[in-house]
Amino acid sequence: MALSAPYLPSDPAKPRRAEGARARRGLAMDEQKRSFLRMVSHELRTPLNSIIGFSEIISRELAGPLGSPQYKEYAEHVRQSGLKLLRLVNQVLEIARLEGHVTDLEVMPEALDHAVDDALDGLRDEIEARGVRVTVENQGGLPSVVADPRGVRTILTNLLQNAVTFSPEGGEVRLRARLLLGRVQIEIEDDGEGLDPADIPRLLRPFEQGQNALTRSTEGAGLGLPIVSLLAQAMGGALRLASEPGQGLKAMVILPTR
Numbered sequence: 001m002a003l004s005a006p007y008l009p010s011d012p013a014k015p016r017r018a019e020g021a022r023a024r025r026g027l028a029m030d031e032q033k034r035s036f037l038r039m040v041s042h043e044l045r046t047p048l049n050s051i052i053g054f055s056e057i058i059s060r061e062l063a064g065p066l067g068s069p070q071y072k073e074y075a076e077h078v079r080q081s082g083l084k085l086l087r088l089v090n091q092v093l094e095i096a097r098l099e100g101h102v103t104d105l106e107v108m109p110e111a112l113d114h115a116v117d118d119a120l121d122g123l124r125d126e127i128e129a130r131g132v133r134v135t136v137e138n139q140g141g142l143p144s145v146v147a148d149p150r151g152v153r154t155i156l157t158n159l160l161q162n163a164v165t166f167s168p169e170g171g172e173v174r175l176r177a178r179l180l181l182g183r184v185q186i187e188i189e190d191d192g193e194g195l196d197p198a199d200i201p202r203l204l205r206p207f208e209q210g211q212n213a214l215t216r217s218t219e220g221a222g223l224g225l226p227i228v229s230l231l232a233q234a235m236g237g238a239l240r241l242a243s244e245p246g247q248g249l250k251a252m253v254i255l256p257t258r
Helices: 014-059 069-099 112-122 124-130 149-166 197-203 224-234
Strands: 108-111 133-136 144-147 172-180 183-189 238-243 249-256
Touching: 014 069, 069 224, 108 112, 108 149, 112 124, 112 149, 124 149, 144 149, 144 249, 149 172, 149 183, 149 224, 149 249, 197 238, 224 238, 224 249
Parallel strands: 133 172
Antiparallel strands: 108 144, 172 183, 183 249, 238 249
């Protein structure tokens, strides 16, 4: 006759110890991600800032005239390429932070008027180059939100830049913000070609663009809208997109308020 195994009482503390071990491993992984992102950020941004800075000195002939006008043109190309690469690096790092849940957000009351002004100042050259007019409804009287100040500026910059990029030359980008059921809804609308509503979910996936990758006329890695969506969610809000062919794109960000 087979003997039964002796009864061993379960350890009631074992599940708690296992949960604690998982939590410690999770914290260690988060710290490793932060360390990796800090290292990558420094190692990529430092040489890029040098490339951009020195090429600007050369293109503006700040240290004296160049021997050939072509050198000035080439230096400006280097500077512009460096700026594009730096923007891409910043976006990739931001996506990595947000998807890895390692972004430290400091949520506080923030005046939208100040954030909009800062975003527009940073995009002034692009707006002028495209000949696009940006109108802000009720400028000076926009409501405040409860959000991370840097995050709000990142959201506004990405949405405004996207709208300016896809607007026709001489077009208009409209920004408005209103209180809606105890929250603030920020709307940014452009005069672009628009797109099929069925394509909207694809725009919220990283590295996707609104046009066919082989025929699209604009540059970019398709990270702006995913960053906005993830940032809005991290601050207790959401991003909504609406479009129809020939009717432009309307981006709506909902954020908490006081």
